[in-house]
Amino acid sequence: MDDEHNNPAQYRSFLKSLNDSQLLSHVSSLSQSQTHISTERVLPDTPSISGRNDIDASTPNESKFASSDPFADSFNDILLAQENHIPPAQLGEQDSDTSEDEEVSGIGPKHEFGQYDVYFQNKHDKQQLRDEAYRDWDLKRRGLQGQVAYQEPIFRGCTIYVNGYTVPSINEIHRLVIIYGGIFLPHLANKSSATHIVCDKLTPRKQQIFKNCKVVKAKWIVDSVEVGRLLDWKKYRLFQEVSYDQQRLDLKSDTFAIHQFNTEDIIDEDEQNILEDFYEAEQLNNAEQLDDEKVQLNGSRADEDGRTLEKTSIMTAKHPDFLPHFFANSRLHHLSSWKADLRAKFLKMVYQAGTSKVNMNSTRKMILHLDFDCFFATASAQKHPNLDIQKDAIVVSHGNDTSDIASCNYVARSFGIRNGMWIRSAKDLYPNICIIDYEFDLYEKYASELYNYLLSRSGDFDTIYPVSVDEALLDITSYASECEESDLQEHIIRLCTLIKSDIERLTKCTVSVGVGRNVLLAKLALQKSKPDGILFLNENVQEFLDDIPMRSLPRVGYSIIEKFQQEIQSLSEVKVSDLRKIAKSRLINVFGPKTGQKLYDYARGVDDSSIRLDSGTSPALLGRKSVSVDVNFGIRFDTTKEVEVFMANMAKEMSKRLVNLELVGSQVTLKLARRADNAPRNPPKYLGMGHCNFFNKSSKLGVASNEWGILAAEIKALSRILNIPPKELRGVAVTVSKLEDSETFKRGKQQKLSAGSIVRSKPKREIIPVDTSDFKDPMEGATDIDWDIFNALPWSIRKELRGEMTRRGIISRDSSPSKGHKVYLQQLLPSGTGSQTRYVRVLESPKKPRSRSATASPRKSSVTPAPEPDLSYDSAVLNELPSSVRDEVINGLEQRKRQKVNPQTLKSKFVEIAERDKEVNKVIDENWVLEQNMLRPPARFLDMRTMYSDIKVIISGWIAESFNQEGPHDDDVQAFVGYLKQLLAQANLARCIRSVDYIRREVNYYDAISRASQTPGISPGLMEWRRIIKTKFEPVLHDYCNKNTIKLVAKTCT
DNA sequence: AAGTTTTCAGAG
DNA sequence: CATCGCTCTGAAAACTT
Ligand SMILES: Nc1ccn([C@H]2C[C@H](O)[C@@H](COP(=O)(O)OP(=O)(O)OP(=O)(O)O)O2)c(=O)n1
Secondary structure, three states: OHHHHHOHHHHHHHHHHOOHHHHHHHHHHHOOOEEEEOOOEEEOOOOOOOOHHHOOOOOOOOOOOOOOOOOOOOOHHHHHHHHOOOOHHHHHHHHOOOOHHHOOOOOOOOOOOOOOOHHHHHHHHHHHHHHHHHHHHHHHHHHHOOOOOOOOOOOOOOEEEEOOOOOOOHHHHHHHHHHOOOEEEOOOOOHHHOOEEEOOOOOHHHHHHOOOOOEEOHHHHHHHHHHOOOOOHHHHEHHHHOOHHHHHHHHHHHHOOHHHOOHHHHHHOOOOOOOHHHHHHHHHHHHHHOOOOOEOOOEEEEOOEOEOOOOOOOOOOOOOOHHHHHHHHOHHHHHHHHHHHHHHHHHHHHHHHOOOOOOOOOOOOOEEEEEEOOHHHHHHHOOOOOOOOOOOOEEEOOOOOOOEOOEEOHHHHHOOOOOOOEHHHHHHHOOOOEEEOOOHHHHHHHHHHHHHHHHHOHHHOOEEEEEEOOEEEEEOHHHHHOOOHHHHHHHHHHHHHHHHHHHHHHHOOOEEEEEEOOHHHHHHHHHHHOOOOEEEOOOOHHHHHHOOEHHHOOOOOHHHHHHHHHHHOOOOOOEHHHHHOOOHHHHHHHHOHHHHHHHHHHHOOOOOOOOOOOOOOOOOOOOOOEEEEEEOOOOOOOOHHHHHHHHHHHHHHHHHHHHHHOEEEEEEEEEEEEEOOOOOOOOOOOOOOOOEEEEEEEEEEEEEEOOHHHHHHHHHHHHHHHOOOHHHEEEEEEEEEEEEEHHHHHHHHHHHHHOOOOOOOOOOOOOOOOOHHHHHOOOOOHHHHOOHHHHOHHHHHHHHHHHHHHHHHHHHOOOOOOOOEOOOHHHHOOOOOOOOOOOOOOOOOOOOOOOHHHHOOOOOEOOOOOOOOOHHHHHHHHHHOOHHHHHHHHHHHHHOOOOOOOOOHHHHHHHHHHHHHHHHHHHHHHHHHHOOOOOOOOOOHHHHHHHHHHHHHHHHHHHHHHHOOOOOOHHHHHHHHHHHHHHHHOOOHHHHHHHHHHHHHHHHHHHHHHHHOOOOOOOHHHHHHHHHHHHHHHHHHHHHHHHOOOOOEEOOOO
16 A cells, blocks of 8 residues: 555556556555554664554555465564564674575585485474474564463474364464474475375275374364363274274275375375465575565555465465475486486596596407396386286376376387376376376485496496496497407406396396497497397497387487488388488588488497596586576466566575575576467476467576575566466576586685675686776777676666667567567667667567668567557557666666776666566556456566666675775765665565665675785774764664654674 | 577477 | 476578667
8 A cells, every 4th residue: 555655656657557447456455454564674783672552553555575474363474573583693794704605594504316205304394493483483472462382382393284174274283283293294305204194085095005104183183282182093083984804904904005105196195385475584584584684575565465365285386395395306307417417426536537448459349238128117116015026017107198108118018108108198008007296306226226236347448437327338449458359258248147137136127238339329238128128249249230210319309300200201111221221412402501411320330439438627616507497287377476486486496406506697588488379378297388389589698696685686677578477477487597516606706805806706717807997998909808897887778778679569569479479679779870760669570570780680570569558558658668777777788898998987877776676566566456356466586686686786896996905985875875765666675675684794794805815904984884884874763663653673794 | 601599390 | 187398509591780
């Protein structure tokens, strides 16, 4: 409500835009009780004031923090706010000298091969911490309300997991459990991790899964709380209600193998969005903490409570814990991460060893390829002693119909069943298949048996190259050269037999082995040997090849076969002998130079690919080129807010992985899948992606990073460009590339710092001007400091452009670009040479592509303006674009791309950003208006952060420049004060506080750095900076707070 | 022509 | 109830300058 008061015109137009029923529900939402929250803000040198008298402070609220009350208690928000006081000591520590780039927030122990559950452990631990926080908070709340503060720990020693729909709700049970001393498990990572499972509705499947657990009705919780002691769970057991037969089943299973089931699949039940608002608030806080701060905004605000919390399933990406759940159950995710872990492990060994063994040139290579037979199927089948792997058709899968088959045994294959097939198709081929579960732990265990064994015999191998979790290539050239040609066959087979039997002894899984003169031949030999065989392909290679289907060649897939058949006009299966008939030039013509050459060679049994591990230069990088997080399952959204929350989670996941890998990256690529126009809304596969079109967009960060805030901002900006309507979204993938080792990156930064230069520079960039006076002459040393532009200006400009497009994208139409209908950055730009057209509209008809010379528009034309009523907003927003921003952007890109930054532009940059913030708010509100399913303002949080990161870059540059001089220039100080005031005019206290705090911390940081380096005495800029913070910046905040009766809680810094 | 970004294909 | 369609690499194509 206060937002709207701040912006009457906006609010008016918002109201106008509503239809009758929307208006009504808006009014009704306003009429609900208002909650007042106290502002608590930590600032240095201010006395701490806290307490109830803050409550009536009526202040505009920018934060989505004032969310609805989880348990309908009007004091909650107040207490929540109070609970988040930061103990001064703590914050003082944090404030000291860490640059925020070095932050590793919430990252647990490093993920190593063999510890894949660490992730979930961390997740779990965090949950417990939040529960604890909640319990404390509840205690305090009761105290204040004059209720009994202390609660008997009825559930002490109980670990409760709630399954499915219950009365009361999972939220309430969660609350009761944690308040009364129990532990609440959001996930059942392991069946034994919960002492009791609360469940009201019995399905046969659940009964099967939980048959050995204490499954109780929800009433057990309620009644226990009521009488104040733990009641006997048996009186509430769910299985009492089942028939005698089923009970017997229960008893029987007690006597039999308890380890029979996979605990993983218990998690697949619905889970309520737990204590949502409480955690959402917490989450917001965590986000703020990225800047080592906690900001509590407050004031009166219409509480939008009354929205019904739709029950979200953990199966869809709307659920806050979707990602860990999904990855825990995704075979392909496991496969990929195992592979990456293995690769890292072996490369690290090579790196540490210095050089790998080099085999002599004189001898011919010999490669051994080994692979478990139908790995998942074999391993999983061990958990099912009743099944006979030799006789039963066994497949490993989650589901019953459209679920993928990860692996099938050779019996199943004899019916035509293949890995990757859907169960449905497999059943068509052979209805009696036995579907068994994944056993990820077991696969991991056997893989480590395999690789540890290979390592134990590494003396026999020149290289161990992990292809996959169940598959390795060994270079046995040296071993092969140990014997005479005549003994070679026997010599090789002896090794194969030994390896095979050893591994089979260790894992009880059959292995096949193929050996050949190169990787290609070893692979083909392996394939021929399967299952349970050994083959050394030594002679008659040509004949052997002739009969191999082309499709079996490595790197030859569906597409190449299609093309090839097309080329030779054949519809039947093509063999390698067919391939060999085609001239090299023709192959190159059809398939491209590399692929053509490769096919030509393969047809002749030639393959020079090496399996030498090359670790590259950096220990962390280890040859890796990218890190990505992909999700193309369970993506179902209704609102942009949901999408943004999910994207933020993706960013966090990405950040976590980068931190674990000790990497930073400077390029971000977003790939979105959009439901194809003709595809059904619900694809055949439940929660699958169906037929989709893909859209990629990448952007470069000014500086390599692994911070989720930065990544999230970038991802969000990219997703705006791609502009897929939330309901059409079916897949999201984020890739970070241009990787660097984060340690080297940090060191590079620090060295530069101590040299008195700009902080945020790419370490690999060469020359850094030490004397800042260079900046003043635009004609001197331009090339040397050219890169400096990248530190500050172009990033903003790039963002600017993105924002620009976004604005138009948002208001133009809700469709995304499709092939031939893309939005291009360049459309915003004037033509390459002449600048007659200063500004090109983003939207243009694809039917009328502009001539290139006139406008430099891309070949592909842009989004078609849709005949939408909302188009009217287009001009409205366009007209309100501050021309200064436009000019700055255009100038910057047009002329300054290769010029240096003049520090005097700093002033204009602050002005610009302040303007832009206004603009963003405006745009967001337009967006809000357009958001049909949403009468609440969308999360602005990310937007704010996007821009905030720009400011941080500018601030850093500013401080870096001025630190070793006499401090900041007066003009710049004034500009910054102006910026702060503008923020406050928009009631954006949070941003203000953060900006000032950021300066404070940067100054401290530089101080620490210069102390640490050789510099004697105190830097001249330091005192001045501190003085200015105190006399110029802080008063602005304090004035504002006094006027608005906001109390700032003090805290000493440094 | 050479650089950059996007798309595609293939692997387990 | 369904179900857990990831992630990396290299090459080609598309688009720039
Ligand atoms: N589309 C696929 C292919 C493979 N896998 C998993 C299950 C397999 O067990 C494992 C190894 O893949 P392989 O290609 O080696 O296939 P298998 O080991 O199952 O059979 P085989 O190697 O005997 O052909 O990877 C999967 O989940 N989905």
